Amino acid sequence: MHGSPDCELSSRSEAMAPNINSTLPLLLLFLLFTLHLSSVSAWKKEEFRTCNQTPFCKRARSRKPHSSSLFATDVAILNGALTANLRQPPPESPDQDQIKPLLFTLSVYQNGVVRVKIDEDPSLGPPKKRFEVPDVILPEFESxxxxxxxxxxxxxxxxxxxSSVVHVADGYEAVLRHNPFEVYVREKQGKRRVLSLNSHGLFDFEQLRVKQEGDDWEERFKGHTDVRPYGPQSISFDVSFFDADFVYGIPEHASSFALRPTRGPGVDDSEPYRLFNLDVFEFIHDSPFGLxxxxPFxxxxxxxxxxxxxxxxxxxEMQIDVLGSGWDAESGILLPESGSRIDTLWMSEAGIVDTFFFIGPGPKDVVRQYTSVTGMPAMPQLFSTAYHQCRWNYRDEEDVENIDSKFDEHDIPYDVLWLDIEHTDGKRYFTWDRVLFPNPEQMQNKLAAKGRHMVTIVDPHIKRDESFHLHKEATSKGYYVKDATGKDYDGWCWPGSSSYLDMLNPEIRSWWSEKFSLKHYVGSTPWLYIWNDMNEPSVFNGPEVTMPRDALHYGGVEHRELHNAYGYYFHMATSDGLVKRGDGKDRPFVLSRAFFSGSQRHGAVWTGDNTADWDQLRVSVPMILTLGLTGMTFSGADVGGYFGNPETELLVRWYQLGAYYPFFRAHAHQDTKRREPWLFGDRNTELMRDAIHTRYALLPYFYTLFREANTSGVPVMRPLWMEFPSDKATFSNDEAFMVGNSLLVQGIYTERAKYASVYLPGGQSWYDLRTGIIYKGGTTHKLEVxxxxxxxxxxxxxxIPRKDRYRRSSTQMANDPYTLVIALNSSHAAEGELYIDNGKSFEFKQGAYIHRHFVFSDGKVTSSSLVPKASKTLFSSACVIERIIVLGHSSGPKKALIEPSNRKAEIEVGPLWLQRGKSAPVLTIRRPNVPVADDWTIKIL
Incomplete structure (x- = not known):
């Protein structure tokens, strides 16, 4: 949805209400947080901490290479892992404290995964157990x-x-270097390193302490005080990637896909990449600032x-430096004589070292290895992969009905209509404003009659209102996060005074999930799905617009220790609630703004409060690519930009690009002008309709890719180098992307563009998706736009499989026939897949699906099943393939023979169906009408 009402409001609230015990008149606060200001101001950098204002980051950055004096002793095998104690030499002065040994464990897992844990020794009496993030690692991973x-x-x-060496996988081994301490993975043959930790000796581990008289551990920022009861507890170390030309990942940042150096020659006082979930209002592009x-992958x-x-x-909180070549040459650090290497510095405020090394060697291998640890992306319902229409806010039931009918009037399909916070009764979630929405069930049922769905918003802040049943119950059960004194934490968000559920506690997550039942969520129906916003968590009067770090959670865990996972647990509980609502039968759909590793198991995310400008359109691509590369494949950006009023050309271009996002939703702030696709003249309506139609035609292909992601972790939207890992020209290209392995898309990011430079990777040809015109790979083409x-x-x-008949929604397309588009290579061959299930339930997990493999070779196309032969037929489809289009086939054939039915089908040569203007001729097999679920062969005669 949105961040704080605007940055002016955020700063004013902080100045006027520096803490939850503020004595401001309640009336003033009420007016402050409920006024909808008409002006929108940009993000104010000074509202958020820099590295120099963050003591643990400043300390870690000041450390010199090889300042770590750790060494490993007592190396042994224990419980199937390599263990050791990490020690430091005795202090030189009796006034210095002896640093207690740390426990080191190295474990090896199948498929090339190495796990390294370093923690304080509980037998040596730390004041409390350091926090280990629960419910992220898959239980089955340990097996x-x-x-x-x-x-x-x-x-x-x-x-x-x-040093100690253990086997990892064929061709790889892990090394624990005893003195100086270092861990790395290397290739057995040639001993070339792949990944290392602490090769530059920057490791530091601040151990928990008991406060003594005179200790001043408090930290202050913008009028807020963090008491830090256990003192500094940060961890930092360097990680090196060998033979790497670029590094990628660590979302979320509005920056280039290939991560640029933040320190080193030619880098002007750059901030590290920050990982700290924040409600950043109208974020700026080309910034390492956390969103x-x-x-942390x-x-x-x-x-x-x-x-x-x-x-x-x-x-x-984590801060990560990417260190440019020669970043500290004066200290004697030199890069290897052969091969490239990228050094990084990882810094965190708290927690333990619990790290994973993934050896690859291919990009898809690494993604599979990572998702084997944190989980495969959830298989979405089919409707959720189609087009969504959203705004803050559709006003009332009449507005909803009007929007819905206008889509039909203009022949534009859509699947989901969204309602923001204004649909509730006074910002109380799970309620309806019964003046504006007197018949919510009837409203949803009308949409469902057309195969459409509704999404409503449910945020984590609960209005502190004694008449609100949810607040009363949460208070009586003690389910809220506590402040540093042990009282229910009271912060400010959309309802005004609010408290926040302690989602770290599994009992509270289970309680929350029950609230989504049709019984508890009065006015909801089975066609209603959920949007979790503001779950960073956003606190308008909190430090950096979030919860204080010394707030307390389940088990005495400080908020600083779990901050980045708070939204993850909220997303998890909401998703579980929708599963429970359907008695475990139907898949949920929950969109979340905040996320953490593992969020891919629970639903979709989007890039947040973007702006209607060309730079934001461009940066959406690297942001979504990065999310996909790190597990979050079901992601997108607000089409049109959330803030501001896009010029018509920008809006059209955004629809044309957004049609290829994995998550395709238009969304806008309440202060913007209405921008539904029919409001910009007939020609622009036609262009936006065409973009949406393209998405609906490609839904079978997208759904097949979501199933691939669900089984392998490989994202739907991919960087070019994931498919072409040896083509250096793709490594820093983040203006184009692949959708699966078959489609390459190049955005247009400037107004009134006449030409576009498009690099098409080598090794094969490429066919224009609209015209069928063929282009050579391995070169950059200057194309008319x-x-x-x-x-x-x-x-x-x-x-590529697709559906060419347009309906009101994807649900109404379920029984429509398919088209296969075959793009022949130089060997006159091609292959592809099609996955089909009922689009909504979990029955696919028991084998209720169709999965076909199509191959064109030797002048014939063959369909065979990819479902394991031992599986029973649990899902069937009466759909047929009504058209097969072959790109790159010479003209001449007139007939096609279909086996085993021994039928003939007509062949014609003509332009592609999508063409406008010039087009290459293509061969089309018309009405073969072969069952999509059967084995068959069609030979071109």
Whole structure:
């Protein structure tokens, strides 16, 4: 939805209400937080901390290379893992404290995953147990652990003592270097390193302490005080990616896809990449500043070796430097003589070291390895992969009915209509304003009659109103987050005075999930789905517009320790609620603004409060690519820009690009002008309709890709180098992207563009998606740009399924026939897949689906099943394939023979159905009408 009402409001609230005990008159506060201001001001940088204003970040950045004096002792195999104590030399002065040893554990898992944990030793009496993030790692991941039986010793890098070496996977091994302490994974042959931790000796681990007289641990920012009862507890270390040309990942930032250096020669006082979930109002592009979500997972990729990955399971604030070549040359650090290497510095305020090394070697291998730890993306309902229409706010039931009918009047399909906070009774979630929405069930049922759905918003802040049943129950049960004194935390958000549920507690998550039942959510229907916003959490009068770090959660955990996972637990509980509502039968749909590693298991996310300008259109691509690369494949950006009034050309271009986002939703702030697709003249309505029609035609392809993501972790929307990992020209290209392995899309990011430069990777040809005209790969093409479409290309050697009949919604397309578009390569061959299930239930997990493999070779196209042969037929479809279009086939054939039915089908040569203007001729097999679920062969005669 939206951040704080505007930045002026955020700063005013902070100045006027510096803490929850403010004595401001309640009337003034009420007016402050309920007025809808008409002006919108840009993000104010001074409202948020820089690294220099964040003590743990400032300390870590000041450390010199090789300042870590840790060494490993007592190395052994225990419980199938390599263990050790990490010690420091005795202090030089009796006035210095002896640092207690740390516990080190290295475990190896199947498929090339290495896990390294470092924590305080509980037997040595730390004042409390450090927080380990629960419910992120899959329980079944532990079953893939390879129980180590032994380790070898070896002298490495000219050390005076030994190092310990264990087998990881074919061709790879992990090394614990004893003195100086370092951990790395290397190739067995040639001993080339892949990933390392602490190769530059920047490791630091601040241990918890008991406060003594005279200790001043408090931190202050913008009138807020953090008491820090256990003192500084940060952790930092360096991680190196060997043979990497670029690094990627660590969303969420509005910056380039390939992460630029933040320190080093030529870098002017850049901030580190910040991972700290924040409600950032009208964020700016090209910035390392943290936004709404955090995934501490980074990938390195290079032509020489391939891809590797590193993940730190830690939900505290994190800052990450990408260190440019020569970043500290005066200290004697030199890059390897051969190969490339990218060094990074990881800094976190709290938690433990719980890190994962992914050895790849390909980009899809690394993504599979990461999602084997944190979970595969959920399989969405089919309707949710179609077009969504949203605004803050559709006013009332009459407005909803009018919007719905206008889509039909203008022949524009859509599947979901959204309601923002104004639909509630006084910002009380699970309620309806019965003046504006007197018959919510009837309203939803009218939409459902056309196969459409509704989404309403449910945020984590609960209005502190003694007449509100949800607040009364949460208070009586003690379910709210506490402040540092142990009282229910009271912050300010849309309802005014609010409290926040402690979603770390599984009991509270279970209680919350029950609230989505039709019994409890009065006015809801089975066609209603949910939107979680403001769940960073957003607190208008809190430090940096969020919850204080010393607030207390379940088990005495400080908010600082779990901050980045708060929205994740809220998303999880809401998703579970929708599953419970349907008795476990139907898949949920929940959109969340905040996210963390593992959020991909629970629903979709979007990039937040963007703005209607060309730069924001452009940055949407690297933002979504990064989310997909780190597990969150079901993601998108607000089409048109949330803030501001887009010029018509920008809006059209955004629809044309957004049609290829995995999550396709138009959304706008309440202060913007209405911008539904029919409001900009007949020609522009036609262009936006065409863009939406393109998405609906491609829904079978998108749904098949979502199933691929669900089984492999490989994202729907991919960087070019994921499909072309050796093509260096793709490594820093974030203006174009792949949809699956078959479509390449190039956005148009400037107004009145006449030409676009499009790089098409080598090794095969590419067919223009609209015209069928063929282009050579391995070169950059300067192409004329029309208003009708953005450049999109079908990769030679692939087959795309689609549906060419337009209905009001995807639900009404369920029984429509399919079209196959076959793009032949130089060998006159191609292949592709089609996945079908009932589009809504979990029955696919029991084998209730159709999965077809199409192959064109030797002049014939063949359909075969990818469902395991032992599986029973639990799902069937009466759909047929009514058209097969073959790109790149020479003209001449007149007939096609269909086997095993021994029928003939007509063939014609003509332009593509989508063409406008010039078009290459294509061969079309008309009305073969072969069942989509059957084995068959069609031979061109």
């Amino acid at each position: 893939t652990k390879l129980w180590l039986q032994r380790f070898q010793t070896e002298t490495v890098d000219g050390d005076s003592g030994p 709404y979500g955090s995934i 980074m990938l390195g990729h290079g032509k020489a070796r391939g891809t590797s990955g590193f993940f730190w399971l830690n939900a505290a 029309s208003e009708e479409t953005i450049p999109a290309f079908h990769r030679a050697g692939t087959i």
